[in-house]
Amino acid sequence: MDFRTEISLNLDFHAHEHVQICYLMRGTCWSGDSGWSLAGKSGRSLIGFINGIIVAKFKVPPFIATLGTMVAVYGANSLYFDMKPNQSQPIGGLRSDFSQIGTGAIGSSSTYSIPYIVIIAIVVAVIVWIVFNKTKLGKYMYAIGGNIHAAVVSGINVNRYLIYIYSIAGALYGLAGVLEAARTGGATNNYGNMYELDAIAACVVGGVSTSGGIGTVPGVLAGVLIFSVINYGLTFIGISPYWQLIIKGVIIVAAVAFDMRKYMSSK
Numbered sequence: 001m002d003f004r005t006e007i008s009l010n011l012d013f014h015a016h017e018h019v020q021i022c023y024l025m026r027g028t029c030w031s032g033d034s035g036w037s038l039a040g041k042s043g044r045s046l047i048g049f050i051n052g053i054i055v056a057k058f059k060v061p062p063f064i065a066t067l068g069t070m071v072a073v074y075g076a077n078s079l080y081f082d083m084k085p086n087q088s089q090p091i092g093g094l095r096s097d098f099s100q101i102g103t104g105a106i107g108s109s110s111t112y113s114i115p116y117i118v119i120i121a122i123v124v125a126v127i128v129w130i131v132f133n134k135t136k137l138g139k140y141m142y143a144i145g146g147n148i149h150a151a152v153v154s155g156i157n158v159n160r161y162l163i164y165i166y167s168i169a170g171a172l173y174g175l176a177g178v179l180e181a182a183r184t185g186g187a188t189n190n191y192g193n194m195y196e197l198d199a200i201a202a203c204v205v206g207g208v209s210t211s212g213g214i215g216t217v218p219g220v221l222a223g224v225l226i227f228s229v230i231n232y233g234l235t236f237i238g239i240s241p242y243w244q245l246i247i248k249g250v251i252i253v254a255a256v257a258f259d260m261r262k263y264m265s266s267k
Helices: 001-005 015-029 034-058 062-082 096-103 116-134 136-146 148-153 159-182 195-205 217-236 241-267
Strands: none
Touching: 015 096, 034 062, 034 159, 116 136, 116 148, 116 159, 136 159, 148 159, 148 217, 159 195, 195 217, 195 241, 217 241
16 A cells, blocks of 8 residues: 555555566566566556546545455456466566566675665655655645545545546555565565555554545654564564464554544544
8 A cells, every 4th residue: 555545545455466466567577578568567557547547536435446456456467377377386587687676785795785675765755755745746635635525625636636646556556566576586466465454554653644634754664664673573583474463453453543543532
């Protein structure tokens, strides 16, 4: 989930399907079949655009719209994954120059090196901060999330900007899929499962309100770091992956409950 959609009060639950489709397309492309490269690049934004159309034009609640496309895209990913030459086998053997994006670093040693993936994350964060704080699109996202009816009355073309928001979110999900494929060196149709829940938890912990209209880029970055530390910490001390899911679920519910109490007390 891109916190753009959460700030604008349009929860997007199909993030991991975007990640999956880019895993598979990029995995195929960089293991030899370059014909899927353009499809992988355009597909992620196209799916976000379709979600925006469904939400903006057909007035389908964001939860239902993105849940429906999540299931549909997972089915499409699985059909592609089952085709020749994959036939449900994990895609591997990615080219080293592509994998270098996810595993390489600037610097001569592990102590004083900066991974490329961290540099990319910082660049994207700076760009998103500029969009949120210095552009009309960013101001409108906060307005739509804070009070969509007031945004309409004030003259904002809400439908157009909802489509923009979902399309940009789709592109960012796709970038995440590309980087994760490069980092892991492979791809399957199940990559990215449950990522949307991690994203929700990180956003809420970072101060993004599930009621919309509230949230900052530095806060989300802090939430991601906190949640990453929790994940790695639980793994490090040997907690079962199944217990980790339970703990994540409790964190999400507790964080949202705290956010709602804060929202209700402010009214």
